[in-house]
Amino acid sequence: MDIRQKLVILGEAAKYDASCASSGSGRQGKDGFGKACMAGICHTWAADGRCISLLKVLLSNTCIYDCAYCVNRVSNDVPRARFTPRELADITVEFYRRNYIEGLFLSSAVMKNPDYTCEQMLEVLRILRNEYRYFGYIHVKLIPGSSQEMTDRIGLYADRVSVNVELPTRASLKLLAPSKQPEHILSSMDRIKQAKEQNAEERRHFKNAPLFAPAGQSTQMIVGATPDSDRKLLALSGALYKTYQMKRVYFSAYMPVGNALMLPGPERPVPLRREHRLYQADWLMRFYGFSTEEITEGTNDNLDLDLDPKSAWAIRHPEQFPVEVNTAPYETILRVPGIGVISAKRIIAARRLGAVRLEHLRKLGVVMKRAQYFVTAMGKFGGRAMPGNPMMREILTDSPSVQAQLSLFTDETALPEPEAFRRLRQAAGGELL
């Protein structure tokens, strides 16, 4: 098989991994080429979700495991391929020099065992960094169950490392990915966190000590392959940010791959809007001071697909509105639908100079289409209806053009429940990882 054929197979096999955005690394080299920018590598997303400015590829798609949701599982009948470490290092360098890519996202199926797989990936990194003196961005997906030593060595070469948590509960993982141990996933994350802390300490004493994964760690959860609710996904995501100092938790709507009979088929797709709502909720938890409970209270544990989670929360809490933008604290202003972090800061800065009026808000970046129902400025209210109005949900629901997307999906309630859903519903408890 020539390199081109391998690239087609292994690039295709890697496209299901969503966790490859890059930022936060400032690696530079003196006597080589390439540079990772703190501001993040510019990248774009192809229609199928592929990030096309990083070379996103697997070292091998021949896996010994049989995770039901994965195209590379041992029981799936797909073409298999494997790069040698030097082949992959050469391709990366050649693509970088031709300006096709700005970095590498390297993952792999589990060959032989986790440590052997990590060793092979480590060799790619060694060739790139030590032989070719390549200092561009590298993100490596670690294999749960590999040794601490492997994590430590890979972290010294890579800008970002990640371990996929995949599913939020032990029951889901046991049913769909029985070879994966929750303890292995969590201990790899813990090791990355500890190694980063040790590295920070070393660099306090020795300025030239090499950086360990300067862009931190991230993870990915699959959405919709199991009946796990958004509440569970968000609860785990919140815990991961807190416990392991994750830079990012990615959500990836399950895409039917092969004929995994236990899982939703193409006739029962996971609405991409669900993934979008989870990202919005994740953003609210990280930057707007919302808790998981606040976001999911009063729902059936899943986010409203028609409303963004902040608007949905505001509708459930009419008693908190309207907010007077001239006197309310920053944290309260942040909770107004249509006001983001930047516009909230601008409002605080502007009101130091004088009274903020309704007509100023749009210029400060406020999306008045939503915010008008939830704010007053100098006591003046500009909305067509008050926050407690029963029509508020309808008013704030996404526009019909966005709604129309839903018509692409089949009516889920009319379809039979997949086998995995039925078995998971019967499983005792839903203990988070």
Ligand code: SF4
């Ligand atoms: S270990 Fe990774 S590559 Fe292998 S089947 Fe599971 S998810 Fe797929």
